[in-house]
Amino acid sequence: MKLLTARQRAFCDAYVSCGNATQAARDAGYSKKTAYVIGHENLRKPHIIEHIKAKQNEISSQRILTATQRQEILSDIATGKGFTADRIRAINELNKMTGEHLQRIDLDANVTSDGKLDEVLAALGG
Numbered sequence: 001m002k003l004l005t006a007r008q009r010a011f012c013d014a015y016v017s018c019g020n021a022t023q024a025a026r027d028a029g030y031s032k033k034t035a036y037v038i039g040h041e042n043l044r045k046p047h048i049i050e051h052i053k054a055k056q057n058e059i060s061s062q063r064i065l066t067a068t069q070r071q072e073i074l075s076d077i078a079t080g081k082g083f084t085a086d087r088i089r090a091i092n093e094l095n096k097m098t099g100e101h102l103q104r105i106d107l108d109a110n111v112t113s114d115g116k117l118d119e120v121l122a123a124l125g126g
Contacts, residue, residue: 002047009051011042016055071097 004012007028014024021039030038042048074097077090 004047004051008042008048011039012048012051012055015039015043015052016059067097 007030010028011024011030014027015021018024018027021043022036023039025035025039025042026032071094074090074094078087078094080087
């Protein structure tokens, strides 16, 4: 990857923050008169686009909570005072995350026998 100048790096940082090439060029120290053109040109340079995408991916991945972070937050809620609905939901979510959640299934079935089981049991001596 081609190295960026300090001003190009500043442009990338500003662009990631504001999403506007002209404003990013101004913030990076380019002339107000040429900021529109420079911003447009910078967004056509592959090495600058690569740097911007890498910065955006880095920011995006920092916003995603890990499983441990989610469990810590839910644990903080679950260990609060009183039995609030939020605490109960947090404990339920923690149980789901750790595989300790039991799901209740109601089954309404009518079972009929045709006598074959009784024959097998009788043959087995039961």
